[in-house]
Amino acid sequence: MNKIKRKEYVGYLYILPWIIGFLTLTIAPFVSTFLFSFTDYSVLSGPKFTGLSNYVTMFTLDDLFLKSLKVTLVYVFFSVPCKLVFALFVAMILNRDIKGIGVYRTVYYLPSIFGGSVALSVLWRMLFMGDGLINRMLATLSINGPDWLGDTHYSLITISLLQVWQFGSSMVIFLVGLKQIPDYLYEAAMIDGAGKAKRFLHITLPLLSPIIFFNLIMQTINSFQTFTAAYVVTSGGPMHSTYLYALLLYDNAFRYFKMGYASALAWFLFMVLLVVTSLLFKSSGFWLHYMDSEN
Amino acid sequence: MKKNTGFFLLFLLLSSLSLFASGDKEGAGAKEIRFAWWGGDARHQATVAAIDAYNAAHPETFVKAEYQGWDGYYDKLITQLAAGTGPDVFQFVTAFFSDVRKNPELFYDLRKLEGLDLTGWSDTTLDIMSIDGKLVGTPLGQNARILVYNKDLADKLGVKIDGYFNWDQFHSMVQAAKKKDPSVVGYSGIMDQIYYALMGYLVQTSGKMFITDDVEFGFSERNLADGLAMMLTWFEDGTFQALNKTALLNSAWSDPEWLNGQVLFSETPVTQLGQQMKYGFKADITRYWVKDGAKLTGNPVGPNMMFCVNSQTAQAALVASTLNFVLTGEEGVKAMELQRGVPSNKKAYDVLVKNNMIDDMTRKAMQIVDDTDTGLYSFIDPNEIQDALKDTIQVVGFKDQTPAEEAKNFMEKGNRILSSYK
Structure with a gap:
């Protein structure tokens, strides 16, 4: 009994730094923002309890709240499927046994190493500015390119493309999933006369569905929280066309010092993510297949 | 052995924590x-x-x-x-x-x-x-906002800038220049600059500070609607640079049209004059345009x-x-x-x-500061008000709403924001 307890004690000691970090940097802010969301708190002065007023303000007085929520939903519903489709497409190409495939895989993964970095956002801005590289290249083909970032019709799509371009991590996970699908299934299907499309629809997609599900959940959560791209590339403009929810939260917290209101915004986002994730889990029963599942 | 491992880990942890604790204590005392x-x-x-x-x-x-x-x-x-x-x-x-x-x-x-x-x-x-x-x-x-202009361009187009002009004279001057070269733009449309121009209009027409000592707007909804309507005209006729060309820019230093010599005027705070004057063309400075007989200019001098x-x-x-x-x-x-x-x-x-x-340029700037009113701000416009008015300018500039509609929206929102600062 003592030995078991001692083993546990050593185990906890190993993960103690993580536990301390988790409690102080995750749980404490999590709880405190919930409490602050019911207060008027400017950082410089102590919080004053205001009940549900921050939540009421959000829905009744803040026109930017609904605007940024709408922009974020469009961003998520455009960028996440595009990113997953593109990542799967590239993963299937890189799943072939050709010479130097390791190099290709590394090159395609490179954009993701930079993550949501400022440098990458600055690069994106330079590429898509009115007289940026993209429009200059189009001009050589006698095409008058649009104002990708300055026109409200294109700005959100341009920002979304930055998210799509960082498909590397999803691609690697897809690649792992593709490698796990046994070859004999494809061979059997070929013998039965199934073409490429049928093999993809009836073997690849069903057996890859757990991976798709994982990527979908992770990328959805990630996209709802996107900040750097909109902040650096467009500052949310023009006309709030790229004013993502994280930007609204940042402005209220660190530019207007309305920490109470920003906390309420953060908690609303948390609830939205909870609902969206729950819906995805609920829907997974209809399209998720596990290889070892009897069904 | 396992007991030793535990103590070793505990020692490591405490050592690392003590490092954190002592990080800023170097030279204490x-x-x-x-x-x-x-x-x-x-x-x-x-x-x-x-x-x-x-x-x-x-x-x-x-x-x-x-x-x-x-x-x-x-x-x-x-x-x-x-x-x-x-x-x-x-x-x-x-x-x-x-x-x-x-x-x-x-x-x-x-x-x-x-x-x-x-x-x-x-x-x-x-x-x-x-x-x-x-x-x-x-x-x-000492600070104030002053106009910077492209002297090479002004000379080429025969625009005479003698230092003192009102809003109408500024508009006529730019339109006269555009007749000679339609590609020329009058004033760099960086949002901060348009914001200060509009603020100047509101202060000069109302005769009161932008935000008064009572933490209320010194101007009326009508003042704002008129100012926005005038700006919309100026965006349309090229007196002001189009907003879609400057939507992503923070300063004239990054405005390609200004740097390429297509824009006649820009502006700068005096404190940034040294950085502003380094262009590929000859630049000079002059006083901001002001309404005739204005009691205050709205220019934050001092x-x-x-x-x-x-x-x-x-x-x-x-x-x-x-x-x-x-x-x-x-x-x-x-x-x-x-x-x-x-x-x-x-x-x-x-x-x-x-x-x-x-x-000499700095001396000239100081002279302009001395000639400008000392309408100092007792209450400064908070970020939230600045953002709201900049949004208003964009909404009108992109023709999403009429000046009258947007002036009404701004006054409702702005008054709500100001009430939280009282």
Whole structure:
């Protein structure tokens, strides 16, 4: 009994730094923002309890709240499927046994190493500015390119493309999933006369569905929280066309010092993510297949 | 063995935690202060040189420089001050007063800072840096917003700029230039610049400050609707640069049309004059256009930047000595150059004049400042109001709403925001 307890004690000691970090940097802010969301708190002065007023303000007085929520939903519903489709497409190409495939895989993964970095956002801005590289290249083909970032019709799509371009991590996970699908299934299907499309629809997609599900959940959560791209590339403009929810939260917290209101915004986002994730889990029963599942 | 492993891990953990605990304690007991500011490379180099000179002359103490760009400076500073870990001395600007006016306890009352030499400033200048009678900062450079124009372009198009013109004359001047070259734009449409132009219009037409002492707008909804309607016309006829071309730009320095010599006018705060005049064309400066007979111009004239002292500093004497050195001492003033504008402190100004460090363009800018009204702000426009008015300009500029509709929307939203500052 003592030995078991001692083993546990050593185990906890190993993960103690993580536990301390988790409690102080995750749980404490999590709880405190919930409490602050019911207060008027400017950082410089102590919080004053205001009940549900921050939540009421959000829905009744803040026109930017609904605007940024709408922009974020469009961003998520455009960028996440595009990113997953593109990542799967590239993963299937890189799943072939050709010479130097390791190099290709590394090159395609490179954009993701930079993550949501400022440098990458600055690069994106330079590429898509009115007289940026993209429009200059189009001009050589006698095409008058649009104002990708300055026109409200294109700005959100341009920002979304930055998210799509960082498909590397999803691609690697897809690649792992593709490698796990046994070859004999494809061979059997070929013998039965199934073409490429049928093999993809009836073997690849069903057996890859757990991976798709994982990527979908992770990328959805990630996209709802996107900040750097909109902040650096467009500052949310023009006309709030790229004013993502994280930007609204940042402005209220660190530019207007309305920490109470920003906390309420953060908690609303948390609830939205909870609902969206729950819906995805609920829907997974209809399209998720596990290889070892009897069904 | 396992017992030893446990103790070893515990030892490692405690050792690492003790490292954290001792991180900032180096030299505890020694006289040391932190001096923070924002700026560009030139300002950093000048200020670091002044601080190095101070440290060399006072080896028994140490002033630590903490500097960065504008982005994030204020957020970080306020967070540090709120957490009680703020720097001892920090650069500040009156634009932030609206946020901190309810918290003057964050600042040391500089009239009570023993040893600090305030004799080089007039009482009027010191009043600008006061919150409820408490002197919270030492005034730095004289400031105002002035027009910069492309002299090469103006000469080529035969535009004569004699220094004083009203709104109509400015508009006619640009339209006359456009007749000769339709590709020319009158005024750089960077949002900050359009914002200050609109603010000037509102102050000049209402005759009251943008935001009054009672924390209310000095202008009416009608004033705003008229101003927006005029701006919309100016966007359409090319007097102002189109907003979609400047939507992503923060300053004229990054405006390709201005840099390529297609824009006649831009503007700058006097404190940034040194950076602004480095173009591939000959540039000159002049006074902002003003409505005839206006009681106030809406141009924030006077020093707006300052060095503040953290009320929690434990080294008040060292702070006073350092500020005296960089603000009024010959060596410090020379090292600081004109990186925060022409000093409002007479002693510092005399040092620069004696050492021939004020160029002709700067003298001209100072003359413009002197000729502009001293309509100082007692309440500064908070970020939230600025953002709301900039949104309004965009909505009208992109023709999403009419000027009258958007003026109504702004007044409703703006009044709601202002009520939280009362």
